[in-house]
Amino acid sequence: MTAISLTVNGKVVSGNVEDRTLLVHFLRDHLNLTGTHVGCDTSQCGACVVHVDGRAVKSCTTLVGQVDGASVTTIEGLSQGDQLHPMQAAFRDNHGLQCGYCTPGMIMSAVDIVQRHGGKLDEATVRHELEGNICRCTGYHNIVKSVLDAAGRMSTAQAAE
Amino acid sequence: MYETHYHRASSVDDAAAQFANGSEAKYLSGGQTLLPVMKQRLAAPSDVIDLAKIPALIGIDFGGDSVTIRAATPHYDVASNEALQKALPALAALAGMIGDPAVRYRGTIGGSLANNDPAADYPAAVLALDATVKTNKRSITAADFFKGLFSTALEDGEIITAVTFPIPAKAGYAKFRHPASRFALTGVFVAQTKSGEVRVAATGASQNGVMRVPAIEQALKANWSAQALDGVSISADGLMADLHGAADYRANLIKVMAQRAVKDAA
Numbered sequence: 184m185t186a187i188s189l190t191v192n193g194k195v196v197s198g199n200v201e202d203r204t205l206l207v208h209f210l211r212d213h214l215n216l217t218g219t220h221v222g223c224d225t226s227q228c229g230a231c232v233v234h235v236d237g238r239a240v241k242s243c244t245t246l247v248g249q250v251d252g253a254s255v256t257t258i259e260g261l262s263q264g265d266q267l268h269p270m271q272a273a274f275r276d277n278h279g280l281q282c283g284y285c286t287p288g289m290i291m292s293a294v295d296i297v298q299r300h301g302g303k304l305d306e307a308t309v310r311h312e313l314e315g316n317i318c319r320c321t322g323y324h325n326i327v328k329s330v331l332d333a334a335g336r337m338s339t340a341q342a343a344e
Numbered sequence: 345m346y347e348t349h350y351h352r353a354s355s356v357d358d359a360a361a362q363f364a365n366g367s368e369a370k371y372l373s374g375g376q377t378l379l380p381v382m383k384q385r386l387a388a389p390s391d392v393i394d395l396a397k398i399p400a401l402i403g404i405d406f407g408g409d410s411v412t413i414r415a416a417t418p419h420y421d422v423a424s425n426e427a428l429q430k431a432l433p434a435l436a437a438l439a440g441m442i443g444d445p446a447v448r449y450r451g452t453i454g455g456s457l458a459n460n461d462p463a464a465d466y467p468a469a470v471l472a473l474d475a476t477v478k479t480n481k482r483s484i485t486a487a488d489f490f491k492g493l494f495s496t497a498l499e500d501g502e503i504i505t506a507v508t509f510p511i512p513a514k515a516g517y518a519k520f521r522h523p524a525s526r527f528a529l530t531g532v533f534v535a536q537t538k539s540g541e542v543r544v545a546a547t548g549a550s551q552n553g554v555m556r557v558p559a560i561e562q563a564l565k566a567n568w569s570a571q572a573l574d575g576v577s578i579s580a581d582g583l584m585a586d587l588h589g590a591a592d593y594r595a596n597l598i599k600v601m602a603q604r605a606v607k608d609a610a
Contacts, residue, residue, distance in 0.1 A: 203350075226380055227524070241446045246350055249372075315445055316444075
Protein backbone atom coordinates (compact mmCIF):
# COMPACT_ATOMS: atom_id res chain seq x y z
CA MET A 184 0.00 0.00 0.00
CA THR A 185 1.07 3.58 -0.65
CA ALA A 186 0.02 6.61 1.36
CA ILE A 187 -1.00 9.39 -0.99
CA SER A 188 -2.23 12.92 -0.67
CA LEU A 189 -3.33 15.04 -3.58
CA THR A 190 -5.70 17.86 -4.41
CA VAL A 191 -8.70 16.89 -6.51
CA ASN A 192 -10.97 19.68 -7.76
CA GLY A 193 -9.63 21.96 -5.05
CA LYS A 194 -10.08 19.56 -2.13
CA VAL A 195 -7.23 17.74 -0.44
CA VAL A 196 -7.77 13.98 -0.45
CA SER A 197 -5.52 11.43 1.17
CA GLY A 198 -5.52 7.77 1.93
CA ASN A 199 -3.81 4.44 1.48
CA VAL A 200 -4.11 2.80 -1.90
CA GLU A 201 -2.78 -0.31 -3.51
CA ASP A 202 0.39 0.52 -5.44
CA ARG A 203 -1.15 -0.73 -8.65
CA THR A 204 -4.02 1.80 -8.51
CA LEU A 205 -4.37 3.84 -11.66
CA LEU A 206 -5.40 7.46 -11.32
CA VAL A 207 -8.65 6.81 -13.19
CA HIS A 208 -9.60 4.03 -10.77
CA PHE A 209 -8.73 6.22 -7.81
CA LEU A 210 -11.00 8.97 -9.13
CA ARG A 211 -13.89 6.67 -10.03
CA ASP A 212 -13.78 3.96 -7.36
CA HIS A 213 -12.32 5.79 -4.36
CA LEU A 214 -13.72 9.29 -4.88
CA ASN A 215 -16.88 8.39 -6.86
CA LEU A 216 -15.94 10.93 -9.50
CA THR A 217 -17.36 8.85 -12.33
CA GLY A 218 -17.34 11.62 -14.92
CA THR A 219 -13.87 10.48 -15.95
CA HIS A 220 -14.35 7.44 -18.17
CA VAL A 221 -12.37 4.35 -19.05
CA GLY A 222 -12.72 3.81 -22.76
CA CYS A 223 -9.98 1.77 -24.37
CA ASP A 224 -7.70 1.36 -21.34
CA THR A 225 -4.76 1.40 -23.78
CA SER A 226 -4.07 5.18 -23.77
CA GLN A 227 -5.47 5.73 -27.24
CA CYS A 228 -9.04 7.01 -26.83
CA GLY A 229 -8.69 9.87 -24.35
CA ALA A 230 -12.00 9.30 -22.51
CA CYS A 231 -9.97 9.31 -19.26
CA VAL A 232 -8.22 12.66 -19.74
CA VAL A 233 -7.93 14.84 -16.62
CA HIS A 234 -5.66 17.75 -15.76
CA VAL A 235 -2.65 17.09 -13.54
CA ASP A 236 -1.01 20.35 -12.46
CA GLY A 237 -2.71 22.01 -15.40
CA ARG A 238 -1.68 19.48 -18.04
CA ALA A 239 -4.17 17.21 -19.79
CA VAL A 240 -3.01 13.61 -19.29
CA LYS A 241 -4.48 10.15 -19.65
CA SER A 242 -5.51 8.98 -16.18
CA CYS A 243 -5.68 5.34 -17.31
CA THR A 244 -1.95 5.50 -18.02
CA THR A 245 -0.91 7.08 -14.73
CA LEU A 246 -0.45 5.38 -11.39
CA VAL A 247 -1.95 7.41 -8.59
CA GLY A 248 1.43 7.26 -6.85
CA GLN A 249 2.93 9.22 -9.74
CA VAL A 250 0.64 12.17 -8.98
CA ASP A 251 1.08 12.15 -5.21
CA GLY A 252 1.16 15.82 -4.16
CA ALA A 253 -0.25 17.04 -7.47
CA SER A 254 -3.37 19.05 -8.20
CA VAL A 255 -5.90 17.14 -10.30
CA THR A 256 -8.92 18.63 -12.05
CA THR A 257 -11.64 16.37 -13.44
CA ILE A 258 -14.72 17.18 -15.50
CA GLU A 259 -16.60 17.59 -12.20
CA GLY A 260 -14.26 20.41 -11.22
CA LEU A 261 -14.68 22.59 -14.30
CA SER A 262 -18.00 24.29 -13.68
CA GLN A 263 -18.55 27.03 -11.11
CA GLY A 264 -21.60 25.72 -9.29
CA ASP A 265 -24.44 25.72 -11.80
CA GLN A 266 -22.50 27.81 -14.26
CA LEU A 267 -20.91 25.62 -16.91
CA HIS A 268 -17.34 26.18 -17.99
CA PRO A 269 -17.31 27.98 -21.38
CA MET A 270 -16.09 24.73 -23.00
CA GLN A 271 -18.99 22.76 -21.52
CA ALA A 272 -21.45 25.46 -22.60
CA ALA A 273 -20.01 25.47 -26.11
CA PHE A 274 -20.34 21.67 -26.40
CA ARG A 275 -23.99 21.96 -25.37
CA ASP A 276 -24.78 24.86 -27.67
CA ASN A 277 -23.04 23.33 -30.69
CA HIS A 278 -24.32 19.79 -30.19
CA GLY A 279 -20.73 18.67 -29.67
CA LEU A 280 -21.73 15.26 -28.35
CA GLN A 281 -24.04 12.39 -29.09
CA CYS A 282 -23.66 9.43 -26.74
CA GLY A 283 -21.44 11.50 -24.45
CA TYR A 284 -18.96 8.80 -23.52
CA CYS A 285 -15.91 10.60 -24.92
CA THR A 286 -17.15 14.04 -23.87
CA PRO A 287 -15.45 14.47 -20.47
CA GLY A 288 -12.07 13.61 -21.98
CA MET A 289 -12.76 15.72 -25.06
CA ILE A 290 -13.59 18.72 -22.89
CA MET A 291 -10.55 18.31 -20.64
CA SER A 292 -8.27 18.01 -23.68
CA ALA A 293 -10.01 20.92 -25.39
CA VAL A 294 -9.54 23.23 -22.40
CA ASP A 295 -5.83 22.37 -22.44
CA ILE A 296 -5.65 23.07 -26.20
CA VAL A 297 -7.24 26.49 -25.80
CA GLN A 298 -4.97 27.30 -22.86
CA ARG A 299 -1.91 26.49 -24.97
CA HIS A 300 -2.97 28.16 -28.21
CA GLY A 301 -5.18 30.99 -26.95
CA GLY A 302 -6.77 33.01 -29.74
CA LYS A 303 -4.52 31.51 -32.42
CA LEU A 304 -6.64 28.39 -32.81
CA ASP A 305 -7.90 27.39 -36.21
CA GLU A 306 -9.81 24.34 -37.37
CA ALA A 307 -6.76 22.44 -38.61
CA THR A 308 -4.97 22.96 -35.29
CA VAL A 309 -7.98 21.77 -33.29
CA ARG A 310 -8.31 18.63 -35.42
CA HIS A 311 -4.59 17.89 -35.12
CA GLU A 312 -4.49 18.50 -31.38
CA LEU A 313 -7.52 16.30 -30.75
CA GLU A 314 -5.77 13.26 -32.21
CA GLY A 315 -5.50 11.66 -28.77
CA ASN A 316 -9.28 11.74 -28.25
CA ILE A 317 -11.52 9.39 -30.16
CA CYS A 318 -15.25 9.92 -30.77
CA ARG A 319 -17.24 7.23 -32.53
CA CYS A 320 -20.50 9.17 -32.88
CA THR A 321 -20.13 12.70 -34.09
CA GLY A 322 -17.63 12.58 -36.92
CA TYR A 323 -15.87 15.37 -34.97
CA HIS A 324 -17.51 18.20 -36.93
CA ASN A 325 -19.47 19.65 -34.04
CA ILE A 326 -16.71 18.91 -31.55
CA VAL A 327 -14.31 21.06 -33.55
CA LYS A 328 -17.00 23.73 -33.85
CA SER A 329 -17.51 23.62 -30.07
CA VAL A 330 -13.81 24.00 -29.32
CA LEU A 331 -13.45 26.97 -31.67
CA ASP A 332 -16.56 28.58 -30.17
CA ALA A 333 -15.24 28.01 -26.65
CA ALA A 334 -11.84 29.43 -27.59
CA GLY A 335 -13.60 32.69 -28.41
CA ARG A 336 -15.65 32.62 -25.20
CA MET A 337 -12.61 31.80 -23.06
CA SER A 338 -10.52 34.65 -24.47
CA THR A 339 -13.45 37.04 -23.99
CA ALA A 340 -13.87 35.82 -20.42
CA GLN A 341 -10.15 36.27 -19.80
CA ALA A 342 -10.18 39.77 -21.25
CA ALA A 343 -13.08 40.69 -18.96
CA GLU A 344 -11.19 39.61 -15.84
CA MET B 345 -3.66 -3.13 -13.33
CA TYR B 346 -1.72 -6.10 -12.04
CA GLU B 347 0.08 -6.21 -8.71
CA THR B 348 3.34 -4.29 -8.38
CA HIS B 349 5.16 -2.13 -5.86
CA TYR B 350 5.57 1.55 -6.56
CA HIS B 351 8.51 3.60 -5.29
CA ARG B 352 9.23 7.25 -5.96
CA ALA B 353 12.97 7.87 -6.11
CA SER B 354 14.33 11.09 -4.64
CA SER B 355 17.65 10.96 -6.50
CA VAL B 356 19.46 8.90 -9.10
CA ASP B 357 21.45 7.09 -6.39
CA ASP B 358 18.26 6.42 -4.44
CA ALA B 359 16.67 5.00 -7.60
CA ALA B 360 19.62 2.69 -8.24
CA ALA B 361 19.53 1.50 -4.60
CA GLN B 362 15.79 0.81 -4.76
CA PHE B 363 16.22 -1.00 -8.06
CA ALA B 364 18.77 -3.31 -6.46
CA ASN B 365 16.29 -4.12 -3.67
CA GLY B 366 13.58 -5.30 -6.05
CA SER B 367 13.56 -8.83 -7.36
CA GLU B 368 12.48 -7.83 -10.87
CA ALA B 369 12.39 -4.07 -10.75
CA LYS B 370 11.87 -1.69 -13.64
CA TYR B 371 12.39 2.05 -13.88
CA LEU B 372 9.29 4.10 -14.57
CA SER B 373 9.60 7.46 -16.26
CA GLY B 374 6.52 8.88 -18.01
CA GLY B 375 4.94 5.43 -18.05
CA GLN B 376 3.40 5.93 -21.48
CA THR B 377 4.86 2.66 -22.70
CA LEU B 378 5.56 0.73 -19.52
CA LEU B 379 2.07 1.02 -18.03
CA PRO B 380 0.23 -0.15 -21.19
CA VAL B 381 2.77 -2.97 -21.53
CA MET B 382 2.15 -3.98 -17.90
CA LYS B 383 -1.60 -4.03 -18.56
CA GLN B 384 -0.95 -6.44 -21.41
CA ARG B 385 1.22 -8.55 -19.12
CA LEU B 386 4.11 -8.19 -21.53
CA ALA B 387 6.00 -6.84 -18.51
CA ALA B 388 5.35 -7.79 -14.90
CA PRO B 389 7.86 -5.92 -12.76
CA SER B 390 7.84 -6.69 -9.04
CA ASP B 391 8.69 -3.04 -8.39
CA VAL B 392 8.49 0.14 -10.43
CA ILE B 393 10.96 2.87 -9.48
CA ASP B 394 9.63 6.29 -10.50
CA LEU B 395 12.36 8.54 -11.93
CA ALA B 396 10.10 11.30 -13.20
CA LYS B 397 10.31 13.61 -10.18
CA ILE B 398 14.07 13.55 -9.68
CA PRO B 399 15.08 17.21 -10.09
CA ALA B 400 18.53 16.38 -11.52
CA LEU B 401 16.86 14.51 -14.39
CA ILE B 402 14.69 17.37 -15.63
CA GLY B 403 15.69 20.25 -17.86
CA ILE B 404 17.42 21.35 -21.05
CA ASP B 405 20.93 22.82 -20.91
CA PHE B 406 22.78 24.59 -23.71
CA GLY B 407 26.54 24.32 -24.14
CA GLY B 408 28.65 26.04 -26.79
CA ASP B 409 28.05 23.58 -29.60
CA SER B 410 25.66 21.16 -27.97
CA VAL B 411 22.39 20.83 -26.16
CA THR B 412 21.78 18.40 -23.32
CA ILE B 413 18.32 17.12 -22.60
CA ARG B 414 18.02 15.51 -19.20
CA ALA B 415 16.40 12.12 -19.26
CA ALA B 416 13.08 12.75 -17.50
CA THR B 417 12.25 15.86 -19.53
CA PRO B 418 8.82 15.31 -21.10
CA HIS B 419 8.38 15.51 -24.87
CA TYR B 420 6.12 18.55 -24.47
CA ASP B 421 8.87 20.50 -22.70
CA VAL B 422 11.34 19.60 -25.46
CA ALA B 423 8.91 20.50 -28.24
CA SER B 424 7.94 23.83 -26.69
CA ASN B 425 11.42 25.00 -25.61
CA GLU B 426 11.99 28.23 -27.53
CA ALA B 427 15.77 28.13 -27.30
CA LEU B 428 15.78 24.59 -28.68
CA GLN B 429 13.38 25.57 -31.45
CA LYS B 430 16.08 28.04 -32.54
CA ALA B 431 19.17 25.93 -31.89
CA LEU B 432 17.98 22.53 -33.11
CA PRO B 433 14.50 22.95 -34.61
CA ALA B 434 14.39 19.43 -36.04
CA LEU B 435 14.71 17.91 -32.57
CA ALA B 436 11.99 20.14 -31.10
CA ALA B 437 9.75 19.28 -34.05
CA LEU B 438 10.43 15.55 -33.61
CA ALA B 439 9.42 15.73 -29.95
CA GLY B 440 6.20 17.46 -31.02
CA MET B 441 5.34 14.56 -33.34
CA ILE B 442 5.47 11.82 -30.70
CA GLY B 443 2.14 10.25 -29.74
CA ASP B 444 -0.55 12.79 -28.94
CA PRO B 445 -0.58 15.87 -26.67
CA ALA B 446 -1.51 13.92 -23.51
CA VAL B 447 1.26 11.39 -24.14
CA ARG B 448 3.78 14.18 -24.79
CA TYR B 449 3.06 15.72 -21.39
CA ARG B 450 4.27 12.57 -19.66
CA GLY B 451 6.52 10.58 -21.99
CA THR B 452 10.25 11.28 -21.67
CA ILE B 453 13.36 11.05 -23.83
CA GLY B 454 15.12 8.74 -21.38
CA GLY B 455 12.17 6.37 -21.29
CA SER B 456 11.92 6.31 -25.06
CA LEU B 457 15.61 5.53 -25.51
CA ALA B 458 15.77 2.91 -22.77
CA ASN B 459 12.80 1.14 -24.37
CA ASN B 460 14.24 1.45 -27.92
CA ASP B 461 11.01 0.63 -29.70
CA PRO B 462 11.91 -0.03 -33.36
CA ALA B 463 9.37 2.61 -34.43
CA ALA B 464 10.16 5.27 -31.81
CA ASP B 465 11.20 8.74 -32.98
CA TYR B 466 14.03 9.76 -30.64
CA PRO B 467 16.43 6.96 -31.65
CA ALA B 468 16.56 8.40 -35.20
CA ALA B 469 17.67 11.80 -33.86
CA VAL B 470 20.18 10.28 -31.45
CA LEU B 471 21.82 8.18 -34.18
CA ALA B 472 21.75 10.80 -36.94
CA LEU B 473 23.09 13.55 -34.68
CA ASP B 474 25.71 11.25 -33.16
CA ALA B 475 24.47 12.11 -29.70
CA THR B 476 25.95 10.79 -26.46
CA VAL B 477 23.74 8.94 -23.99
CA LYS B 478 24.85 9.67 -20.42
CA THR B 479 24.03 7.26 -17.64
CA ASN B 480 24.73 7.06 -13.92
CA LYS B 481 27.79 4.99 -14.81
CA ARG B 482 29.24 6.20 -18.12
CA SER B 483 28.78 7.90 -21.48
CA ILE B 484 27.67 5.78 -24.44
CA THR B 485 27.98 6.84 -28.08
CA ALA B 486 24.89 6.53 -30.26
CA ALA B 487 26.58 3.86 -32.39
CA ASP B 488 27.17 1.71 -29.30
CA PHE B 489 23.85 2.37 -27.58
CA PHE B 490 21.29 0.76 -29.89
CA LYS B 491 21.52 -3.03 -29.96
CA GLY B 492 18.45 -4.09 -31.93
CA LEU B 493 14.75 -4.45 -31.16
CA PHE B 494 13.95 -3.18 -27.66
CA SER B 495 17.60 -3.75 -26.82
CA THR B 496 20.26 -1.28 -25.70
CA ALA B 497 23.75 -1.19 -24.20
CA LEU B 498 22.24 -0.37 -20.80
CA GLU B 499 23.22 -2.82 -18.09
CA ASP B 500 20.80 -4.08 -15.48
CA GLY B 501 19.95 -1.19 -13.17
CA GLU B 502 21.76 1.44 -15.24
CA ILE B 503 19.89 4.76 -15.53
CA ILE B 504 19.99 7.18 -18.46
CA THR B 505 20.54 10.62 -16.97
CA ALA B 506 20.83 12.84 -20.05
CA VAL B 507 21.43 12.94 -23.79
CA THR B 508 23.87 15.40 -25.35
CA PHE B 509 23.27 16.38 -28.97
CA PRO B 510 25.92 18.24 -30.98
CA ILE B 511 24.28 21.19 -32.76
CA PRO B 512 24.38 20.42 -36.51
CA ALA B 513 24.66 22.85 -39.42
CA LYS B 514 21.27 21.61 -40.64
CA ALA B 515 18.89 18.84 -39.69
CA GLY B 516 15.39 17.69 -40.52
CA TYR B 517 13.00 14.92 -39.57
CA ALA B 518 10.04 13.54 -41.47
CA LYS B 519 7.91 10.57 -40.63
CA PHE B 520 5.06 8.70 -42.19
CA ARG B 521 2.81 8.10 -39.23
CA HIS B 522 0.83 5.03 -38.63
CA PRO B 523 -2.60 6.68 -38.67
CA ALA B 524 -3.84 5.01 -35.48
CA SER B 525 -0.80 4.62 -33.24
CA ARG B 526 1.14 7.66 -34.59
CA PHE B 527 4.32 5.60 -34.37
CA ALA B 528 6.62 5.96 -37.35
CA LEU B 529 5.73 3.54 -40.13
CA THR B 530 9.04 4.96 -41.25
CA GLY B 531 10.76 8.13 -40.07
CA VAL B 532 14.02 9.59 -41.32
CA PHE B 533 16.29 12.08 -39.59
CA VAL B 534 18.87 13.82 -41.80
CA ALA B 535 21.74 15.87 -40.41
CA GLN B 536 24.67 17.80 -41.79
CA THR B 537 27.27 18.39 -39.11
CA LYS B 538 29.20 21.63 -38.78
CA SER B 539 32.25 19.82 -40.21
CA GLY B 540 30.28 18.83 -43.32
CA GLU B 541 29.62 15.19 -42.48
CA VAL B 542 26.19 13.86 -43.43
CA ARG B 543 24.42 11.36 -41.19
CA VAL B 544 21.02 9.85 -41.87
CA ALA B 545 19.06 7.50 -39.63
CA ALA B 546 15.77 5.70 -40.24
CA THR B 547 13.35 4.41 -37.63
CA GLY B 548 10.36 2.12 -38.09
CA ALA B 549 11.99 0.46 -41.07
CA SER B 550 14.61 -2.11 -40.09
CA GLN B 551 14.00 -5.42 -38.35
CA ASN B 552 16.89 -4.44 -36.08
CA GLY B 553 15.52 -1.07 -35.02
CA VAL B 554 17.00 2.31 -35.84
CA MET B 555 19.68 2.26 -38.58
CA ARG B 556 21.98 4.50 -40.59
CA VAL B 557 21.23 4.76 -44.33
CA PRO B 558 24.61 4.95 -46.14
CA ALA B 559 23.17 5.26 -49.68
CA ILE B 560 21.31 8.41 -48.71
CA GLU B 561 24.24 9.77 -46.73
CA GLN B 562 26.53 9.45 -49.76
CA ALA B 563 24.04 11.09 -52.11
CA LEU B 564 23.44 13.98 -49.72
CA LYS B 565 27.16 14.40 -49.08
CA ALA B 566 27.66 14.97 -52.81
CA ASN B 567 24.60 17.21 -53.14
CA TRP B 568 22.44 18.25 -50.19
CA SER B 569 19.09 18.39 -51.92
CA ALA B 570 15.91 16.35 -52.18
CA GLN B 571 16.51 15.93 -55.93
CA ALA B 572 19.85 14.28 -55.23
CA LEU B 573 17.90 11.31 -53.85
CA ASP B 574 15.66 10.83 -56.90
CA GLY B 575 17.90 8.12 -58.34
CA VAL B 576 18.75 6.42 -55.04
CA SER B 577 17.21 3.05 -54.42
CA ILE B 578 17.12 1.48 -50.98
CA SER B 579 17.36 -2.26 -50.53
CA ALA B 580 14.41 -3.94 -48.84
CA ASP B 581 16.71 -6.55 -47.28
CA GLY B 582 16.28 -6.67 -43.53
CA LEU B 583 13.36 -4.26 -43.50
CA MET B 584 10.19 -4.97 -41.55
CA ALA B 585 7.17 -6.38 -43.33
CA ASP B 586 3.82 -6.48 -41.58
CA LEU B 587 0.17 -5.78 -42.28
CA HIS B 588 0.91 -2.05 -42.28
CA GLY B 589 3.48 -2.17 -45.05
CA ALA B 590 5.69 -4.55 -47.02
CA ALA B 591 9.49 -4.32 -46.89
CA ASP B 592 9.78 -2.71 -50.34
CA TYR B 593 7.11 -0.20 -49.35
CA ARG B 594 9.18 0.78 -46.34
CA ALA B 595 12.32 0.93 -48.49
CA ASN B 596 10.61 3.48 -50.71
CA LEU B 597 9.35 5.36 -47.66
CA ILE B 598 12.92 5.76 -46.42
CA LYS B 599 13.79 7.66 -49.59
CA VAL B 600 10.60 9.73 -49.63
CA MET B 601 10.86 10.63 -45.94
CA ALA B 602 14.54 11.54 -46.42
CA GLN B 603 13.56 13.87 -49.25
CA ARG B 604 10.90 15.53 -47.11
CA ALA B 605 13.34 15.82 -44.20
CA VAL B 606 15.93 17.51 -46.44
CA LYS B 607 13.31 19.95 -47.73
CA ASP B 608 12.35 20.84 -44.15
CA ALA B 609 15.92 20.88 -42.82
CA ALA B 610 17.01 24.01 -40.98
